[in-house]
Amino acid sequence: MTDATGLVVAAAALGAGTFAFRFAGPVLRSRVELSPRLEHVMAVSAVVLLTALVATATLVDDHGFAGAARPAGVAVAGALAWRRAPFVVVVLAAAVTTAALRLVGVP
């Protein structure tokens, strides 16, 4: 396994690179005047990315299907959110549904 120095260097490299990704948007944004159209595209892009994260985090685990319990929990959450249930209810329903399904043996 990698020694301590190697781990520190690798962690620092990942931290620096990640910071660069995070920092670029706010800085570049202030340098160039974004047209309302471009602002709109940025907002759409962020929603698209978050939706894709929801989909992959729900359905995919280690390049395979995540099993039925997690998608079922997120589906219940989605239905509740669609009906404008409070945020707390939505999130707890996801966790409780998934946990309950696993308790009875659903993967």
Next chain:
Amino acid sequence: MRSVWRTLAPGTARDIGLVCLADTIVGASFGAITVAAGLPLWLPTLLSVVVFAGASQFMFVAIVASGGNPFAAVAAGLLANARHLPFGFAVGDAIGTGWLHRLVGSHLMTDEAVAFTLAQREPDRRRAAYWACALALFGCWNVGVVVGAIGGASIGDTGAFGMDAAFPAVLLALVLPALRQAGMRTPALVGATVAVVAAPFLQAGLPVLLALLGVLVTRAWRVDPHHRESTPEPIREGATP
């Protein structure tokens, strides 16, 4: 930062608190898993402070613990974190101006903070939501990681509590009101489909980036942003009905 808490939309503080609770538990599992894999006690905390991006931290540890090349671990983590670049453009206004705000605010950027920010329309509330979520999560996540690293074995499988379903549910609840709109729904659904179909074949992180094809395919830039119908709705009015 006091004004941040005063400006928050009603209910948002409580919602952020719930997300903090869930992330503390996930952070604890990250600390426990890392130490259980035989990696040093300080590594989970170092990663959580300098990287502060959950998914990439789990990937980094999984690769290094299995004897993988640390360069591969860095590359995998960077790929997973590349989405922060477009996120930064979308929430840059909420982070604020001035170098201190930009440096600190950028480092604390997470999926959750971006989602809470997009849920607000007014500039003051966007800024408040961003900073409240970013600061609170940084605190909770790191406390959770330390507790998990030290508490180790006593933390069981968080899957048994359904914690893996909580993260997508949080993002879904925050993003859903935007998806009620036709202009948002089509690119989002196309993007999500592309990401899921690509996920079995590609390195983690890439499928989510490929979702941006949804923006291209639906030619979202051709929608007139001034047109009432196409303006992105705040994702959630005051976070709770």
